[in-house]
Amino acid sequence: MAMFRKGVLLAQHKEPAFSKPIVRFVNPQTDRMTIEREPPANPARAGVSDIVEIAQAAGVTDERDGKPLYKKLLRARERAVAVLVDAVDDEPYVSSRIAPLLQCREEVLGGLALCKQVAQTTNISFVVYQSITDQKLGLPRTIGGMPVVRLRGAYPAPAQSAKMKMREEKGRRLIVGTGALIHLYRAVWRAKRQSTTFITVAGSCVANPMNLEVSIGLSVDQVLERCGLSAEPTRVVCGGSMTGIAVLDRDATCVTHTTRAILAFRENKKDALFSCIGCGRCEQVCPAGLNPMYIHRFVENSYYANLRLFDAHMCVECGTCSYICPSRLTVAASVAKAKEYALCHFIQPGEETDELDG
Amino acid sequence: MKFSTVKKYRRRHKLLGALLIRNPVLVLGLDLPFVIAAATSLKNAAAMAIQIFIIHTGTMLVGRVTCTKLHRWQAIVANVAAATFMMMVAQVLVVALFRGISNSLGMYLYLMAVNAMTVFQSSALPKNAKIWPVFTGALSNALGFALVVGVVALIREYFAFGSLWGISLPVLIKLPALAIPFAGFMLMGFLLAFTRFLNKRLLALSLLETARKEARYTKIHVDSVETIDL
């Protein structure tokens, strides 16, 4: 465990899903949907307004935050000085951003060329995450002549990116995910609507962990059936392993634009929830420098009077505090509650910050 | 537990309430230093009990007069002066009765003049309080204090020195550390918890009794009985 750094080094468990080829698991009807618009004559030299209109018509969504890509392209049209491709997968088991980057390279580069046209800049780079325990990943140094920036260090990765030079150009960068680039390319060159997304299916209960390209709208149950379950999971998660949401009804929960992964775990129930032993490990690993132990205690006892001192609104919601807790307490949930309370009662708009957002 | 219920319950037990439900030491938290630091032997406890009876009762009667006639702050000053006078009287009596008491009690002998129970309760009397309830209230408060001090001193003297009222008795294990104030704090903590436990049980019993009484005079009307076919 780190003696001087914050954050916690996680074993990534990206194999075997990472090396397998991406499999398509699509609904044939939605897969055939096209845009009702004249495709451009020469897609390689499409104009900026053409690209933006096609992106809007195809409904291309950035899978990082669910926002439409065309709005980001519009904002970047005048002012962008850099384009960053976000392929950071810092949570264990998940590799749904980096795998398309490496396996669908032409489509990514094609989409990137279109973004370059919109942003009118040559400062383009890829951002990936490779922790020190995962040297076998084999990530290239350049892709298509453009540099690949590696974030190293402990989880959470944005904590590391804030220290890098990216800070200089904040607000004038166009940050896109790899999936968005692929769908933009397909929209311009093949006039296809976005109807799929890239996800990882992994976990201890999945028989064949792999990366899939899945139609949006398929249920979690169908996806898990496709990959096969080797044991009955006690916990199915939609999202990352550290920040995802547990799925209660597998039939009714569907894959959306922003689903990154579907993970199935079976855990040992003998690790019962003891009470807080006051070890202070949560405070040692918090990347935002907060004190989750006291926040958790205060929230448990509904003692919100002195919460101002603890700056709960600065929480980046990485989940490291709960991860490290030896008593398996839900510390992160309490801090999230305190953050909500602080944002309602203490903090004025404008004072809040998400400064570690890379 | 609703506060109004508790208040109603407490009002009903005004006289003997000071022994347990409104005990000035265990429930109101007044006069703690005497119990924690000075109640280390039964003789000390007896001396303090005599003192508190004289001081508290006298000052409450004086307070009934001063609260009516004077302003609040003037009343406080007058009450404390009266309490000091009572303390001088009580001290003479106590020193005559118990030999060496000023050594074992130390400054707590004289500190009794400004004990919190007397100062607060004598200055908080309403303007037209009746004399008899004031007198009996003062007596029961003093009795409550004496009870607590006696119990604590009993435990501490028996286990710390192996004696009761100076007479050596056989004891299983002697723990002289019970005589220091830290042990007094811990013992007070346990007593407070136990008192709270007792009070809750008593309150629950009394509520149960009231509920039963009310149920006897209430009839439940049944209009129709519907059955559900499963």
Added chain:
Amino acid sequence: MSLTANALYAPHIRHHENTRTVMGDVILVLVVLYIMAYMHYGLRAVALGVWSVAICVLADVAGTLMRRQRPHIRDLSAVVTGMLLPLMMPVSIPYRVVAVAAVVAVAVAKQPFGGVGHNVFNPAAAGFSFAAICFGVQMFTYPEPQQALVGAAGEEAVFLPVLGALDFVSGIAPTFTLRLGAVPQYELLDMAMGNYPGPMGATNILVILACLLYLVFRNTVRWDMPVAFFGAAFLFAYIFPRSQMDRLESVGYEMMSGLLLFAGVFLLGDPVTTPKRDLSKVAFGAVAGVVVMLFRRFGNMEESITFAILLMNATTWGFDMLGERVYGKIRRHRVEVFNSQKIQKKA
């Protein structure tokens, strides 16, 4: 809260370390110390340990039930307290003294304050202090080690009996001589090996240092606190030596006599009763070192470190809140710097 409630909250993977492994590290290290005590003093040392653990666990279970919670013996904190107590006492201590100390440690200093993780005072220190006031003579009468390691004379070792009447030769402990201002009769090297009369577990200096390194490596004890504590004690003993000899030698005796090393590793390494923030830990350790040495210099009792530790435990909350304010200022400064950069770029 049941596990199903936990199933809803992220994160969904957990570190493999749990409460049992955390406590298990400390227990492992204490077992090593018990082995050393067994080699010096025989079976009675181990019997006292077992007796103390049994009473602590019983008292813990009783206390937890009285607070109407489910007792979890598996979190092993009562076992740790039970193992710590006899190691601070001489081997000739009667069983009832250990029982009293154990009961006070758990039922008076731990359970009424909230049980595991919520106690203000270190239970082992509180139990030891109570027993030291009650049974002063028996607590500070240290027998000579019956079997000296490394350099034994070669005669048959006669250990104290596990039960029954005790008949032993009591040695003069270095703490006693240092209190009088004289030079202890044992060589420094002998003291490092543990061949001098003292508390059962606290004489094996080198083993305790090794235990400290292990605990720091396993992150059960952060390195800030022992470094600050021992550094402050070292400086104080260097500047104000208690006996008339060479300063460094005096410091050596001071640091190796009595419970200083043991308490610095195990009692100050208890995460519940000491501050959590790094800066608070350093400040706390330094102040604790000075307070301990002051107690030694001006205190009445031969071994007063547990009282000093109880005093410092009462100030833990203060140190934590001070640390929180300092870190709050650092956080806000960082945010301001970042925001001002953002504004500069936008302009």
